[in-house]
Amino acid sequence: MGDVGGGPRSDAAAAAAAVRPEPPPTPDEMAFLDAAFQASAAGLALLAGPELRYQLVNDAFRALCPGSDDLRGQRIDEHPPRVAAPLAELARRVLEMGADSDGETEALDVPGGRRWFAYLVHRVEGPSGPGALISLRDNTSQVQARWAAEAAADTAGRRAAELEAVMEAIPDGIMVFDAAGAVVRMNAAALESWRVVGIDIGGGGASSFPQFELRGEDGRPLPASEWPVRRALAGEKVQGAHLRFAPAGARPMWMLASAAPILGADGRVTGAVLSFSDETALHELAEARDDLVRMVSHDLRTPLSAIYAQGHLIRRGADAPAKVVERAAAIERSCERMSGMIQDLVEVTLLEAGQLPVARARVDVAALVPDILDGMRGGLDVDRVQLRIEPPCRANLDPARLERIVVNLVSNALKYSSQEVTVLLRSTGAAVVLSVADNGVGISTDDQARIFERYYRARGDRRPEGLGLGLYITRLLVEGMNGRVEVESQLGTGSTFRVVFPAEGAPPPAGAGS
Numbered sequence: 001m002g003d004v005g006g007g008p009r010s011d012a013a014a015a016a017a018a019v020r021p022e023p024p025p026t027p028d029e030m031a032f033l034d035a036a037f038q039a040s041a042a043g044l045a046l047l048a049g050p051e052l053r054y055q056l057v058n059d060a061f062r063a064l065c066p067g068s069d070d071l072r073g074q075r076i077d078e079h080p081p082r083v084a085a086p087l088a089e090l091a092r093r094v095l096e097m098g099a100d101s102d103g104e105t106e107a108l109d110v111p112g113g114r115r116w117f118a119y120l121v122h123r124v125e126g127p128s129g130p131g132a133l134i135s136l137r138d139n140t141s142q143v144q145a146r147w148a149a150e151a152a153a154d155t156a157g158r159r160a161a162e163l164e165a166v167m168e169a170i171p172d173g174i175m176v177f178d179a180a181g182a183v184v185r186m187n188a189a190a191l192e193s194w195r196v197v198g199i200d201i202g203g204g205g206a207s208s209f210p211q212f213e214l215r216g217e218d219g220r221p222l223p224a225s226e227w228p229v230r231r232a233l234a235g236e237k238v239q240g241a242h243l244r245f246a247p248a249g250a251r252p253m254w255m256l257a258s259a260a261p262i263l264g265a266d267g268r269v270t271g272a273v274l275s276f277s278d279e280t281a282l283h284e285l286a287e288a289r290d291d292l293v294r295m296v297s298h299d300l301r302t303p304l305s306a307i308y309a310q311g312h313l314i315r316r317g318a319d320a321p322a323k324v325v326e327r328a329a330a331i332e333r334s335c336e337r338m339s340g341m342i343q344d345l346v347e348v349t350l351l352e353a354g355q356l357p358v359a360r361a362r363v364d365v366a367a368l369v370p371d372i373l374d375g376m377r378g379g380l381d382v383d384r385v386q387l388r389i390e391p392p393c394r395a396n397l398d399p400a401r402l403e404r405i406v407v408n409l410v411s412n413a414l415k416y417s418s419q420e421v422t423v424l425l426r427s428t429g430a431a432v433v434l435s436v437a438d439n440g441v442g443i444s445t446d447d448q449a450r451i452f453e454r455y456y457r458a459r460g461d462r463r464p465e466g467l468g469l470g471l472y473i474t475r476l477l478v479e480g481m482n483g484r485v486e487v488e489s490q491l492g493t494g495s496t497f498r499v500v501f502p503a504e505g506a507p508p509p510a511g512a513g514s
């Protein structure tokens with residue numbers, strides 16, 4: 001029993017032990033051994049004899065095998081039943097094979113639930129033949145920690161795969177930056193955008209970017225501190241910035257960019273995400289449209305003015321026969337209608353491009369509306385208009401835009417009815433309400449929902465000519481002055497258009513009556 005250290009032995013030593021059995025341990029040696037056993041944190045048990053009977057067991061072993069207070073002298077396969085079976089099996093194998101077992105972990109159902117034990121069996125030579133030293137450790141917390149780590153790695157892997165798929169499925173370019181502003185990742189759409197512009201990123205990441213300049217929507221260069229990614233790295237969310245990206249040696253590109261900070265668990269910015277779409281084609285289209293409008297407004301208006309002037313001269317000619325005067329007047333009217341349509345086209349383009357700013361001034365609407373109607377005389381049958389005003393009506397408006405609104409609504413009312421048109425102007429305290437009512441052809445419910453859209457014209461026979469832009473322009477102008485426009489109408493009975501502006505000093509209206 002003096003050789004309890006175990007471990008592989010040379011054949012010669014084993015042979016010597018076989019012919020010369022060692023003396024049994026003295027009581028002192030046993031006491032020393034017992035103390036060493038008890039000091040161990042691992043559960044230790046020493047078994048001897050062909051039946052593998054417990055010789056020495058420490059408290060840690062008893063704690064791991066509850067219900068087995070005094071094991072000494074018992075056979076391993078007798079007690080404790082649950083732990084014993086695999087241990088006995090292992091111990092026999094160790095004895096037969098003459099080598100120590102590798103550390104093995106086994107799940108055992110013990111009172112209180114399933115636990116995982118790691119055990120090692122050493123072969124030891126005793127005075128009465130070979131024995132086994134079992135070292136048992138409760139490994140449950142390590143096993144569970146390993147499982148948790150594996151599950152976390154699994155979740156992280158799945159999340160990474162999802163993110164990858166999302167990034168690749170998005171048609172916009174996506175770029176991820178670290179806290180220092182270096183590109184750490186980009187999707188295929190981003191790579192393709194740079195390739196189209198003429199920048200080959202290849203595998204080189206941000207270092208492959210040429211020097212570039214960013215300009216804002218107004219064309220002015222953006223200082224680096226205002227670049228979306230820099231703003232996101234400073235913790236800001238940037239949405240829908242229209243930018244002109246001009247890299248050295250590559251073709252400039254217009255992009256719609258958004259950026260957001262990436263926050264760590266402690267709330268600190270650890271990077272930023274930039275998403276962008278190439279708007280160059282749209283931008284070129286808008287520029288082409290603006291060029292066309294400039295061309296239309298200038299080049300078409302010039303000959304039209306000449307035709308109008310000639311018609312006017314012919315009509316006013318002293319010796320013109322009545323028939324010629326009549327035809328010249330028709331030429332003048334056609335020129336006026338065409339001029340009105342050109343003006344609508346130009347105004348829509350300017351309004352949509354934000355190039356028709358709305359100036360705001362304190363306006364006495366009650367004084368202005370009669371002047372506007374007066375100015376319409378000549379071209380329109382304003383004598384059919386009944387004006388009712390309940391002053392005072394003041395609001396912060398742009399007088400030129402208000403004129404356009406009144407002219408649009410009143411000329412429509414005269415165009416789509418042959419009877420009296422009533423213009424009513426009144427103040428409700430919070431709002432100034434202008435209504436234009438006619439008893440004309442009316443508008444169907446379906447059409448009412450759409451007449452404020454661009455180019456929309458109600459269906460029906462014998463509708464007077466028009467482009468379907470007047471009410472669209474009216475709505476944009478009214479909304480540009482914090483107002484709203486609405487219609488009430490019945491087919492065959494007539495229509496009432498109502499424009500509601502907040503009165504001077506009042507907030508934008510939530511609702512209004514006529």
Ligand code: ADP
Binds near residue numbers: 412416458
């Ligand atoms: P346009 O008169 O040039 O067609 P608008 O935008 O001014 O374009 O009007 C859109 C449509 O709304 C018109 O085509 C017409 O069908 C309908 N509409 C507008 N005002 C009236 C009205 N007072 N009475 C009946 N229909 C109207």
